Amino acid sequence: MLCSKALNEGFPMVRKSASGRIGIADVAIKAGVSHATVSRVMNGNFTVDPEIAARVRAAAAELKYQPNPVGRSLALGKTDTIGIVVPDLANPTFQAILRGLSRAAAQDGYRVLIADSFEVSSEETILAGEARRRCDGLVLCAPRMSDAELEEIAPSLHPLVLINRTTSAPGVPSLVVDYGQGVQDIAGHLVELGHTRLAFLAGPPRSASNGMRLKGLETFKAAHLEVEVTMLEGGSDFDTGHEAVDAVLASGATGILAFNDLVAMGLMSGLHERGLDVPGDISVTGFDDIPFAKYTTPALTTAAVPITELGEQAWHQLRALIRKEGNEAPGSSYQPRLEVRASTGPAKAPRSTVHG
Amino acid sequence: MLCSKALNEGFPMVRKSASGRIGIADVAIKAGVSHATVSRVMNGNFTVDPEIAARVRAAAAELKYQPNPVGRSLALGKTDTIGIVVPDLANPTFQAILRGLSRAAAQDGYRVLIADSFEVSSEETILAGEARRRCDGLVLCAPRMSDAELEEIAPSLHPLVLINRTTSAPGVPSLVVDYGQGVQDIAGHLVELGHTRLAFLAGPPRSASNGMRLKGLETFKAAHLEVEVTMLEGGSDFDTGHEAVDAVLASGATGILAFNDLVAMGLMSGLHERGLDVPGDISVTGFDDIPFAKYTTPALTTAAVPITELGEQAWHQLRALIRKEGNEAPGSSYQPRLEVRASTGPAKAPRSTVHG
DNA sequence: GCGAACTGAGAAAACGCTTTCTGGTGCGGT
DNA sequence: ACCGCACCAGAAAGCGTTTTCTCAGTTCGC
Missing domain, CATH: 3.40.50.2300 (Response regulator)
Structure with a gap:
């Protein structure tokens, strides 16, 4: 109590650069003008006498004054x-x-x-x-x-x-990628290559984009009754793909639509470890066309999303x-734009269905 | 002039929620207390009568009041x-x-x-x-x-x-990765495998971490006079590695230290396109151990950085x-921790130097 | 030569909050 | 019964800007 009072007496309302940082007030004092004028100058308001403006600018430069964005935000009602x-x-x-x-x-x-x-x-x-x-x-x-x-x-x-x-x-406003069309394009590509048993390695259940893919696949199935599409649970990362190898092989599918490129890469890696050849034994596709997709071995067929x-x-x-x-x-x-690369190829041996 | 005056008369200092958004004042009015009390309640100050506090909380909840962070920041001098x-x-x-x-x-x-x-x-x-x-x-x-x-x-x-x-x-405070030691570990690993001609695919010239690698390599060279180390210009992304294939082959090196994993992946991809085998013909190493490194074919030997x-x-x-x-x-x-994977192997045929 | 319009800069309010200061109330101690 | 103290809530002063308001000093027109 006594302390603070004594302090106040010794320092009567001077404050100046109380926060340690220099503010508009310091510039105003140094330039011998009011806060308002400094503000006007800093904001390029031309209703200020050029000579005074110059003086303010000089003071601001000398003190290396930079307006406090928080104060500005409060006054302007925006934060940039x-x-x-x-x-x-x-x-x-x-x-x-x-x-x-x-x-x-x-x-x-x-x-x-x-x-x-x-x-x-x-x-x-x-x-x-x-x-x-x-x-x-x-x-x-x-x-x-x-x-x-x-x-x-x-x-x-x-x-x-x-x-x-x-x-x-x-x-x-909504910016959406038409994942539904994307998977249909990919599935179509695989079918053209002769695949009749496909599997979809799904993404996170709560993901809306996963939902769109599922819907796209439904449409696809309705239009291609001869094609069998197995749904497999999954996720959105490498490990998901890597761990899905067993499930993928169990499905008997020869064309795998992975949820995205990461999952596809994990899957390819897992298949490679089992000694299986992509696309010789199994074709794998991704989604997104992340930068890495071009550089996998084999390069990944995917749907490019800008x-x-x-x-x-x-x-x-x-x-x-x-x-x-x-x-x-x-x-x-x-x-999405279908990006055909080396991870997809002709179906090895159609097992369940015979064509032509 | 007249207009604005008339307006002011019709609306004498009411303002209320001028900004459209509800503020502390609205809560104060609704709860029949002062701004100060609302503030105290919102900040868990216990010098407020429990009953009043409850009234304030109710009002705040009803109005869905959330304190404006900009105002808070200004008052508190921090932005979180x-x-x-x-x-x-x-x-x-x-x-x-x-x-x-x-x-x-x-x-x-x-x-x-x-x-x-x-x-x-x-x-x-x-x-x-x-x-x-x-x-x-x-x-x-x-x-x-x-x-x-x-x-x-x-x-x-x-x-x-x-x-x-x-x-x-x-x-x-500085948090630095000892890239110098890292490259030395990698180079040592390659030399152990019998490589005597190495090449370093450098990173961005202004990058300090690139400088540390260069310094590390100098140390390494001083300690391993029998090893030849070629310096190649580079960058930090895939394409850098991919485009460096010619330079790498021209160097005659059998062990390549890429600036980072991305460059290494690009390089491996380029080598693969030329029909060269990694690590059969050339060993490639990266740096960083990005998540992808485990999944390249072959899996990338690298220095893991946490x-x-x-x-x-x-x-x-x-x-x-x-x-x-x-x-x-x-x-x-x-x-960094040396992470030996499949992209490095014994030197194919030591060309310039013959050991033991 | 005098009032009106104009110019330019300072005073002050506003932005939305926190916190100190102040003052009224109720209680206990003497 | 009175003084003092603790308690609690409101008033007000910041925080650092912008902007409106105001007013003094000029200039212009008649």
Whole structure:
């Protein structure tokens, strides 16, 4: 008590650079003008006498003054920051989206704040809310939460853009890859090569993109009754593929559609260890066309998704929302492009069905 | 003029939720208490009558009130956010660091803001400054800027931790991987296998970790005069390795130390296309032990770096700095672990030197 | 030569929160 | 019964900006 009082007496309202960091006030004092004028100069407001402006600029330079972004944010009501929530930062797909988003946003002077939900869907809601409050907008990447929950929180997250997920909440653009068409293209490719027994090594159950693939395969099966398609449980990483070898062999399939490139690579590796030849014995396909896919042995047949571009587009959509351009949130769909490489080849010996 | 005046008269200082978003004031009004009390309740201050606290909590819940982090940040002088600057977000190494950092920081309630300098060193200084001002601390990842510049800006960036780079500026912990020892281990492994002609496929010239590798190789050469080591220019990605095939073959080396796993994979892919066998004809090694390394064909011999852990440790160091624990910024060095897999084998035919 | 319009800069309010300061109430001690 | 102390909640002062408001000093027009 006494102490603090004594201190205050010794230091009567001087404060100056109390926080240690120099602020607008210091510049104002040094230049002999008011805070307001300094602010005007720093923001390029031309209603300031050029001579005074020069003096302020000199003072600012000398003190190496840089405006405090937090103060600015509070006054301006914007942070020049956007947030992105991803289910798993270790996943190359989300890394690529993040990269595209970050690059595009940076070009407009925005930074990105990341939030990794580690695939636990209950965290997503909280993370999204927190991130949104600190930012001017949010990108929700393949959220694992339920449709109902997504729809419920969407309004409070606006401006919001969704990647690989849709919602009926209004004003929320969605950027989705047409995984359904992609798997159909891949399956078609395998059938053309003579495969009649296919297997799909599925992804994370809660993943919407996995759902889209499953739906695509249903469509495919309906159109190709002669083809047998086995569904196998899986995941989204290497190890999933590696551990699925037994299940894959047990299925008797000769053409394997892996959930994504990672799973395909794990699977190929496992098959190789068993002494099986790809594509001699079994054809394997991936999805995404991650950079590595070109360089596996054999090079992986896959469906290329312009994933970095997706991140970039996400920023453009979000920017439009932030700027309140009444673009009615179009959203868009991306068609994967079949990329035939060396991991697929003619079926070895059709076992269950005889053609021609 | 007249308009605005009329407006003000009609709306005399009501404001309420001017920003559209509900604030502490709304809760205060609803609960019939002051802002201060709401703040106290929200922050778990127990000097509030339980009954009033309950009323406030009810009001907050009903209005779905969430404190505005920007206002909080300004008042508290902290943002609960840290920044990380990386030279290239596409590089798996930096992705892994980011992941480790993000995960560790999240556990302490901190978020991370990313800044990608795209390998242009002049951007780094600006990005670092901007990021730092928005955050409570900064991680500078393998900065490409000069030692002088780094030392100059380091004080203004404090709390700061460096990854794979050191500086003489005080109070800046450094987390470095001992790449020098790593390449020596790898080179030693190749020599044990009988290789006497090695080649090093270098990384980005400005990369400090590349410098450490070069230094390590110098040490190695001094200790193994019988071994010839060719230096080849390179980079840090797949394509670098893929395009280096000619240079590698021209060198006549039988053991190739690639800058990292990516380069090694690209190289193996290129060699495979030329019909060369790894490790039959040429042994190839990588560095980092990225997740993919286990799954290449042949599986890649490499030096494993606990890179995610590095990101994690970076957070712990930064946290200590933020909390002003006087830990005198120890920093630490990580030893890579040689991971022998299938991409290295006995030298085919020692050409220039004959042993025992 | 005087009022109106204009210019430019300072004063002050606002942004949304935390925290110190202040003051009223109720209690216990003497 | 009175003084003092502890308690608790409101008032207000920050935090570092931007921006509106205000007002003094000019300039212009008539």
